[in-house]
Amino acid sequence: MTDASSASTPRWQYQTLRFATGQEFEVSADQVLNELGAEGWEVAGFTRFEIGRENGYRVILKRPL
Numbered sequence: 001m002t003d004a005s006s007a008s009t010p011r012w013q014y015q016t017l018r019f020a021t022g023q024e025f026e027v028s029a030d031q032v033l034n035e036l037g038a039e040g041w042e043v044a045g046f047t048r049f050e051i052g053r054e055n056g057y058r059v060i061l062k063r064p065l
Contacts, residue, residue, distance in 0.1 A: 011065040015041065020056040021048075029057075036061060 017032065019025045033043065041061040048057055 012062045013065050014044070015061045017059045017061065018056055019059065025057060029059075033059070040064070 015036075019029050019032075040063040042063065044060045044062040046057055046059045049055060
């Protein structure tokens with residue numbers, strides 16, 4: 001029988017990116033995400049935001065420690 005406290009628990013490192021909408025997102029997002037993907041990062045989620053006159057995307061990435 002395995003003790004739950006001794007079971008291996010996944011450990012993750014997280015990173016949040018922010019991209020503006022429009023041209024910046026279309027041009028830089030693919031490049032940045034591909035570079036980070038090669039380093040072991042994967043997208044865990046994303047959201048679009050609007051704060052006053054500023055809007056864009058937040059992308060949350062994770063990778064194992």
